[in-house]
Amino acid sequence: MSVSAVSGGRKRLSEGLTVTQKVFVRSRNGGATKIVREHYLRNDIPCLSRSCSICPTIVVPDAKNELPKFVLSESPQDLKNIGKHYTVLDTNIVLQAIDLLENPNCFFDVIVPQIVLDEVRNKSYPVYTRLRNLCRDSDGKKRFIVFHNEFSEATFVERLKDESINDRNDRAIRKTCEWYLDHLAKSEIKIILVSNDRLNRISASDEKFITKSLYEYVELLPNSDEVKESMPNLDSSQYNKDAESINEFSYPEFYPTSRIMGGLKNGSLFQGNIQISEYNFLEGSVNIPSFSRPVLVVGQKNLNRAFNGDQVIVELLPESQWKAPSTVALDAEHYDVNDNPENDNEVDANLIADSQRRLLAENAITAQKSNKVQPTARVVAIPRRSWRQYVGQIAPNSVDTQTGGTQNVFVILMDKCLPKIRIRTRRATELLSKRIVVSIDSWPSNHKFPLGHFVRNLGGVEEAQAETEALLLEHDVEYRPFSKKVLECLPEEGHDWKAPVDLKSQDAIAKDPLLQKRVDLRDKLICSIDPPGCVDIDDALHAKKLPNGHFEVGVHIADVTHFVKAGTPLDAEGASRGTSVYLVDKRIDMLPMLLGTDLCSLKPYVDRFAFSVIWELDENADIVKVDFSKSVIRSREAFSYEQAQLRIDDKNQTDELTLGMRALLDLSIKLKQKRLDAGALNLASPEVKVHMDSETSDPGEVEIKKLLATNSLVEEFMLLANISVARKIYDSFPQTAMLRRHAAPPSTNFEILNEMLQKRKGLSISLESSKALADSLDRCVDKKDPYFNTLVRIMSTRCMMAAQYFYSGAYSYSDFRHYGLAVDIYTHFTSPIRRYCDVVAHRQLAGAIGYEPLDLSHRDKNKMEMICKNINRRHRNAQFAGRASIEYYVGQVMRNNESVETGYVIKVLNNGIVVIVPKFGVEGLIRLENLTKDTSSANFDEVDFKLTFTQIDTGKQREIHVFDKVEVQLKSVLDPVTSKRKAELLLK
């Protein structure tokens, strides 16, 4: 939204520093503001080429007293007919071909002009980060540098009268090329400007440096065939001759920015993030703050190329086209355009004036309140794309296996909410039935499907390794091994690291001055209780009866922050990963193994550093006082839940450790009761565990997770520790304390479930308070079917809000509340090995008790905001990845044993029913076609949640209601189109 110009008048300040004024006119919200900023030009900006003899004499050190590194090689790549060359990039090349730039086999010695970097940063922050990383990490091999052309006296250009900002920036890039060519004339290194902008190339044609389009440049490379595979697919007209793809189909063009700004201001357009329905990929919903419920976007043309998660601008459709959310299931893989009724739905919405549109918005709000009809809208612009790399496989029917050579094929993505991608490859035949990674480049309006390019082959479909990698990529989980820089931050001693025996020894204190502040708790009878086979033990407990009848209870958490210091590469890696990810056959660690399973694992019989929370609890388990300290502990025993249970139950054991464990169990029962009395929820999710055969590591059987009393023993004290720590860090850092909240669910979330319960069972769920909700859930029982209660709990869980991490300055105290746990303030402190939130909480607690000063990044609201945003996302992705992994393995188990199981109907649709099978924790859609031969005779009753149809085998009428208990035949089928194995259910 800004137009920039530079007014003349440079002023020399001192040797090598000149100042000028940058004058902009910025229009925002209709008004125009003149902005004047100083702009300093200098002559100490080096070319960073090793072949240069001038620049090393002019460089100046930075704040850390380091001189810039000269990165560009003196003998860069030698191309036929051109010779040795450096490459200069244009903005559009970076934005379109960042994958190619990262390719280790091409693009060496690259100069990124500052103006390009700035433009990239404004257009796409993720691409900017990748480009910056290339410049930071590529000094050995790829050699990318940023040249600050805007600050260099020699290359700065002033905007001419009547010159557009883009033209001025293109000219700035050309000026940079020119300067480099002159500057390096002695060394005979050529400059190639790579740009896809034809006008820019033409303007440059009378200059001395060489300009090439990306395609032309890649053609020049000795390994061009290989590199071309990952070329971005931008516009078919350029080097794509087949007309097959370009049919008459076209999407509505996006509105120009000016119209969007105006529309948003006068209330005729709305902005929000679009969410594509899980069941129907041609239906999306957009949450708009002024509307109580999401606005629907239905049909391909109305969706207008929006991807799940994109930020979109929408415009309401006329009232006659409003509708209820669809009760039809539709997924991208089986979808064929010709069957789609929505296609005819296209409206020329431009006929409606803005004033009418505002009236429409008012009607929409009332309509939402009164009945089920939802306002619908269409997408008119997409300001921000959520595009990333996607995993999928080539659609076999789109491949011509006879002719070799390059061809266009479709890639079907694993995420069924997304359309298929068209890519161009010559390895189509070879890549059939392989999981491949693709990247999306563009979606021109005359293409029905987005254009992308091939990035990488992961391996065959249903090969465990390829599937795991696909899953990790799909959920954006970083799984590459830790880099050398990260591993260098670990203690030199490695596995031989030992806690000092004597905390007062001068040698040890000399090495770690903070040691004096550590408390020696090695005399306490501490033990840990975890699942069997647990290797990363991050918590341990102890309890002791005090003379006054009270109890001393301690929770000891591995002191991860002793090893992970803020600001180190190790910390950055942990912060970026955010959490460990648990898959059925694999664990992706947040921190390197050495810490997780050894130095920070509170293993028995060895001294370990810990962060201890020690309470004095009275006989009612009320807190009398609490103390926090960094400590040294020695765990006496590592129990599994079962072993602990046996030890506690064994009456013959009367040693102090067992007495302590019994006290812990008693107290934990009291704590739990208090929590439930306060209204803590006990929600259920169908959690299953897949047993792996230890020899072949093939999945064996599926089991629903069991809970023992000792499970909740540990859990209760972890909750207590988290609450106590939350209070303490909020007290010391009221603006930036790392906390976790869980909002109360809005009543609209429960509307449908309540209606179902009311209609079918005469029950209801109260939303007055968490206590009322908990009580009403307890009342949801069906005497004939004990599982019914669990089913309602599972369905309620899906209506709840997700808990989230936040920093205390972001909400007012009353909004800190954790609804599910029924406490006013909460954080995560007890698993710093596998969650980054806990790492931050540890540092803040250490700061709060004066152990060591808190790092700046945890005291700064903006940085905390970034941390919270990232760990929330990572946490969600990790959950999805874990579930997807279970789903995959459950499919593998079912593959070998088809069976008939009990299921429950949880949703009734127009063209099918959704059934959940508790034994495997799977749910699936049974399509109407698989229920009856005569689909036209089927009748869907929306009010009663009832589907009536003629049964296939018996020919009798059958009614299915929601909540019905049904027998289903369960088998696992490999979908021929998506190559995804899923549970197929058939009604018995």
Add this chain to the structure above:
Amino acid sequence: MSRFELYSPEGLRLDGRRWNELRRFECSINTHAHASDGSSYLEQGNNKIVTLVKGPQEPILRSQLDATKASLNITVNITKFSKMERSKSSHKNERRVLEMQTALVRTFEKNVMLHLYPRTLIDIEIHVLQQDGGILGSLINSITLALIDSGIAMYDYVSAISIGLYDTTPLLDVNTLEENAMSTVTLGVIGKSEKLSLLSVEDKIPLDRLESVLAIGIAGAHRVRELMDNELRKHAAHRVAKSSAK
């Protein structure tokens, strides 16, 4: 998220300066000789400030009269057009402005020899024509210049500068964009010493970083003092030349 890199890995700031470089600093004194007893005009980057000193004179109000020393009164007028966007209010009774006035009075009370002028009022009036970050520091510099012009006795120069902390790098003499994006410290330094007459910290600065911030701040303030001193000597030489020519 800022639109630009506040401090690039190559060590350049938003406006092209390096971490330890001052903005353009230009000043002159005796700019309003008829309207006041001492005056100055200062441009520090895009901060443009006019300062007028009136007095020592007889106080208008009896409450301003102190039998042992002069009273010091400082009024800061931030014009409506001084920022990018024209503001509606006249900033007159804004808390930020009142706070600034108090800070300025406290700073100069200790540096002006007020006891030499009992029962009088020294009235300082400041007009901020344009502002672009680090305004408090610029105000102090402009007052120092105007007081010297007025001939009121002072112990030494007070020169001031703002320093921002970007991650772990201190940035000298911040502009508005930088000031809005990071914690800043304003220092007032007495003469060539390392004595501070003012230390104002906006937001939090970690204690372990304060030392490096102060070090570059003091060096920057000394440089400002030098620039003011050069200007004053030039002006003095010019005046001497003019009066001896008569």
